[in-house]
Amino acid sequence: MQFNKENISKDQLINLYKQILLPRLIEEKMLILLRQNKISKWFSGIGQEAISVGATVALHKDEYILPMHRNLGVFTTRDIPLSRLFAQFQGKMTGFTKGRDRSFHFGTNDFHIVGMISHLGPQLAVADGIALANKLAREDKATLVFSGDGGSSEGDFHEALNVAAVWDLPVIFMIENNGYGLSTPSEEQFKFKNFIDKGPGYGIESIQVDGNNILEVYKAVDKAANEIRKNPRPILIEAMTFRMRGHEEASGTKYVPQELFEKWAQKDPVENYERYLLQEGVISSEEVDKIRKDIKKSINEGLNLADEDVYPEVSSELQIKDVYAPYEAKLVNSIGSAKSTKRYVDAISDGLKQSLEEFPELVIMGQDVAEYGGVFKITEGFVQQFGKDRIRNTPLCESAIIGIGLGMSIKKQKAVIEMQFADFVTCGFNQIVNNLAKSYYRWGQNADVVVRMPTGAGVAAGPFHSQSNEAWFFHTPGLKIVYPSNPYDAKGLLTAAIEEPNPVMYFEHKVMYRSVSDDIPDDYYTLEIGKASVLKEGEDITLVTYGMGVQWAQELLNDFQELSVELIDLRTLLPWDTETVAKSVKKTGKVLIFNEDCLTGSISGEIAAWIAENCFQWLDAPVMREGSLDTPVPFNSELEKDFLPKQRIKKKLEALAKF
Template sequence: MQFDKQKLSKEKLLNLYRQILLPRLIEEKMLILLRQNKISKWFSGIGQEAISVGATLALQPDEYILPMHRNLGVFTSRDIPLSRLFAQFQGKMSGFTKGRDRSFHFGTNEFSIVGMISHLGPQLAVADGIALANKMSGEGKATLVFSGDGGSSEGDFHEALNVAAVWDLPVIFMIENNGYGLSTPSDEQFKFKHFIDKGPGYGIESIQVDGNNILEVYHAVDNAAKKIRKNPKPILIEAMTFRMRGHEEASGTKYVPQELFDKWAKKDPVNNFEKYLLDEKIITTQEVEALRKEIKKAINDGLDIASKDVYPEVDANGQIEDVYAPFKSEEIAPATDNKTTKRYVDAISDGLKQSLEKFPELTVMGQDIAEYGGVFKITEGFVEKFGKDRIRNTPLCESAIIGIGLGMSIKKRKTVIEMQFADFVTCGFNQIINNLAKSHYRWAQNADVVVRMPTGAGVAAGPFHSQSNEAWFFHTPGLKIVYPSNPYDAKGLLTAAIEDTNPVMYFEHKMLYRSISEDIPDDYYTLEIGKANLVQEGNDITLVTYGMGVHWAKEVLNDFPELSVELIDLRTLLPWDKEAVEKSVRKTGKVLIFNEDCLTGSISGEIAAWIAEHCFEALDAPVMREGSLDTPIPFNKDLEQDFLPKQRIADKLKALAKF
């Protein structure tokens, strides 16, 4: 192995040695603790330390790094107190996740690190988001994100590289090519020979380094970072390396040929760099021994401190409170009484426009939303007013764009992301469920992202443009869901969603865009998220619904003038207004809950179960509910109308009235 120190000082070389030795000695200690059952699991980076350490030390301390589970050297090279790292490994309170996640599944803005989730690929897009924020603010900063060769098989890898290239983002993609994805060798993962062959296909400069040579890694990252700070563009670095232990300790290494271990043992990154420093008389044997002794003492001291730390208190209320970032949703009243008649679509556009004016850190992203104005023309004219930086056309890559939204949040920016149709959100499902929704609970990072979801049937658009999929997200702690039924609510709830620092799924029914109008305030205002709207008072029956269901209810009730019906528009689905529903049910004693979504597994089932459990003694009839047929949405208009629950709502109301 040939080392080229170039212009590095003796002090810098010694620091590189100290920093590469530290994770090696920690790992040796962790393997002992694992056998003693003092930590639950360990992903070893032995043999790969040069990549983590060299890359980290080449960057500025406030430049973000997004490591994986074999990058202990990133955390130690950022000088995170060892006691906190060890507490994190043991699930204790002075770690970074209050015992809610393990090992390197955490982030810390204090040290400019964003840890991984087990799905690997999504973090690449989060790095894009951080890099985009840096570029938009003109900070001149690089961002570095790690990926293994196995993780590169995920679609997120393609999406993140493609967006970074198209948008000229200052991000370094560090590919640790160790030849295996868990036990699957590279030739069963991909057909190309090297990642440096892949980068040019995206229009990305690509270089390959010996990942076991810390100086080669350091110089490559240093040069790349200097380049992209001045001229933002992504760079791919392929670091050739090998892991000397299993994917994680329980998996073993029987699937790896012994000759590979023999070959790579000779290229050990720590031993070879140490030998180089000794040969060059930059360090002495005595100094090596003294440093090892010093580091081992620091490790033991850190473990002693961590051992005295406490485990999290088992407190359900505390756990639930931490699901959302602290935010008090309060109504902001319009400044004047000025009103204008606006359609539902205009109200959404108005709320979005005024939010962009109020929050200069807000960016809107989506397919065809710039000059074209979006397929529903909600952002028409926005580019002229706010520019293409803030009204940003995206490639067709829902997952990457949602991940970018989280990255922007890390840099304290707000993002509204338009799904062209709510149906297409499936392509970004993982980012929403496992990144946006869990980030605050895991490591106190808010996700200031609103995902706009044009939803609903009634336009004969078939099974891929008409689904009601709000229930998919209703089950996910950490998300908020709003679903306005009228122009006034559409504007007030959108502005409130953007104000909120938590991730909000904002559903807007396509059939309502141009079919309903009302006088709404010209000024900026918000409505409180989590509060239902009492549309109509009554004494005989309670109807609970939302979205298009509110309009169906109004039509159906014209056929029942003899009934005194109380109509509740939930408006917010997560959290839903239990107090308003309970008050009404206790008043009427009868309740029908319905939604446009397919009946089985819909939100109505949860509300019905809650009423049965908490209001049973007040009920004079069974809790009833209705929804669309349990089939995909058909294209034919007559079949679609039969699919929808409108007529069945009338039948259920009639049956309920007989009790």
């Protein structure tokens, strides 16, 4: 191994030695603790420390790094107190996740680190989001994100690199090529030989380094970071290395040929660098002994402090409290505001435009949202007023754009992301349910992201442009779900969702875009998220619905003049307003819940179960439900009418009235 210390001072050389030795000695201690059952799991980075340490030393302290589970050196080089790291590994309170996640699945803005989730690829797009925020703020900063060679097979890798290239984002993609994805060798992961061959396909400059040579890694990252601070663009660095232990300790290494261990043992990054410094007279053997002794002492002191720490209090109340970032909305009322007749689609456009004026840090992203104005023309004319930095056309990569939204939140920016159709959110599902929804609960990072979802059937658009998929997200703690049924709510709930620091799935029904109008305030206003609306008071029956169901209900009630029906528009589905529903059910004793979504597994089932459990003594009839057929949405208009529950709702209401 050839080291080149040119342009690196003696102090820097010694600091690099201390930094690379620290994670190695911690790992050796962790392996002992693992055998003693004092930690539950360990992902070893032995043999790969030069990459983590060299890259981290090369960056400024306030530049974000997004490591993976084999990058202990990133955390130690950023000078995170060892006691907090060890408490994290043990699931204790002074760790970064309060015992809610393990190992390196955490972030810390204090140290400008954003950890991974187990799905490997999503952090790449989050790095894009941080870099975009830096670029928009005209900050000359680099962002570095790690990926293994195995993780590069995921679609998130392609999406993140593609967006970074298209948008010239100042991101360093550090690919640790250690030859295996768990037990699967590279030749079974991808056909190309090196990642430096892959980068140019994205239009990304790519370089390869010896990942076991700390000076080579340090110089490469230092050079790349300096360049992209001045001239923003992505750079891919492929670090050739090898993992000397199993994917994690329980998996072992039997699948790896012994000769590979023998070959790479000769390239040990710590031993070789130490030997080089001794040979060059940069450091003496006595100094080496003292450094080792001091590090071991600090490790033991950190462990002693972690041992004194307590485990989390088992409290359901505390756990639920931390699902959402705390936020007390200060409603902006519309009293005295002039009104204009606006269609549902105009109300949404109005809410977006006024929110862009209200929040300079807000960015709208989505396919065709810029000059084209979106497929429903909701953002038409926005580019002329707000510019392309804030109204951003995106490639077809839902997962990356949602991840970018989280990255922007880390830099305290807001994002509204348009799904061209709600159906397409499947391509970004992982980012929503595992990254956006869980980030605050896991490590206190809110996701200030609104995902707009044009949804629903009734326009003969077939199975892939007509689904009602709000129930997919209803089961995910950490998300909020809003579904307005009229122009007034559409504007006020959208502006409230954008103010909200937590991730909001905002559903807007396509049929209502240009078929429903109302006089609504011209000025900016907000409505309370989580509060249902009683649209019509009654004594005999309670109807509970939302979205297009409200329009159907209002039309239906014209045929039931003799009944005193109370109509509740939920407006917010997560969290839904149990208080308003319970109050009405206790008054009427009969309730029908319906939604456009397929009946089985729909939100109506949860509401019905809650009423049965909490309002049983006030019921005079079974809780009734209705929804669409349990089939995909058909294309033919007559089949679609049969699919939708509109006609069946009338029969259910008649049956309930007679009960």
